[in-house]
Amino acid sequence: MILIKNAEIHTITNGILKNASILVENGKIKEIGQEITVEDQVEVIDSAGKMVTPGLIDVHTHLGVYEEIVGPAGADGNELTDPATPQVRALDAINPMERGFVDAIQAGVTTVQVMPGSGNVIGGEMLVIKTFGNIVDEMIVKSPSALKIAFGENPKKVYGGKNKMPASRMGLAAVLRENLVKGQNYLRKLELAEKDPDKAPERDLKLEILAKVLKKEIQVRAHAHRADDIVTAIRIAKEFDLDLTIEHCTEGHKIPEFIKQSGFRVSVGPTMSSRSKIELGDKGWHTLTTLAEHGVPFSITTDHPVVPIDYLITATATAVAHGLDEQLAWEALTINAAKHMKVEDRVGSLEVGKDADLVIWSGHPLYQHQSQVEATMINGQFVYRKS
CATH class of the missing domain: 2.30.40.10 (Urease, subunit C, domain 1)
Structure with a gap:
């Protein structure tokens, strides 16, 4: 003891x-x-x-799947060969001996969610782990914790550059809907097979994860910076009855009441990053204070390695300096982050x-x-x- x-x-x-x-x-x-x-x-x-x-808890990281120092050899966060890869798992790419884990521990970050990147419309499975250990399987808190989907410029840039769908926001939403419908069809086959095992469909890893999403067995986390992309994510979530969170939520301050009425949680960040693309043109600490004023539950993220994970507390302190209530700030790093990932029974x-x-x-x-x-x-x- x-x-x-x-x-x-x-x-x-x-x-x-x-x-x-x-x-x-x-x-x-x-x-x-x-x-x-x-x-x-x-x-x-x-x-x-x-x-x-x-x-501390960081709900949105690429810790261990985008390794520092080693360059392309450690870049395993995006499987950019198909715009829909629900079957890939961040679990299989995490290097728990990567330097970022040491930085996390020394900065008081004990739990993280690790996810694929946002190059695909459907990026794959993510998981929640503790930040200490040499065997990732022994560090798991929850796996899978959610499925990654992405809106906006990243999938457009990747696949538009290949002259392949999606090259537009219309195409992006269409790819997502098409795959969710395939998941619905697969789910119906599984339900029929419960009554008649001879009708069981051939196992399909892509559709298995989508079936779990449609049954709300796991959540969906939507990369969305711009207000219109946030709205599209919520529109599709309601259309297919998904358990959604909004990730980044950079322009959430423009539609706070709409987000509140949706009932979905959000993570905000990495606010300490540069305005490296057009979607980040209006990023700022005002997003957090506006969401707080409207009662939207939020977490704060570094999106490591976009902002190094050891700056999580620094980002939060800066938000407080810009008017964020201290108690809400702590909750964003702890209990709200745990609720965001549905692990509040263990941590937070x-x-x-x-x-x-x-x-x-x-x-x-x-x-x-x-x-x-x-x-x-x-x-x-x-x-x-x-x-």
């Missing part, structure tokens, strides 16, 4: 506890409070003057029974920019301690 005592504990869901302690046992949080009685064999960490938060807040993923900070990282991560714990194990 490990006892972290005398800290300012930000539970996220149950307020801030001053001069409090948190007891960890067997990878889980066993107890939180001002007075905890422990046995002699417990390792005690005196964190007087320190701040403890849940481990400091509560008894949840995974012991936490960060000890030297000071308040949203206001004191010199604050540093002093220790990062994942599954009850210290995976980083500042020397």
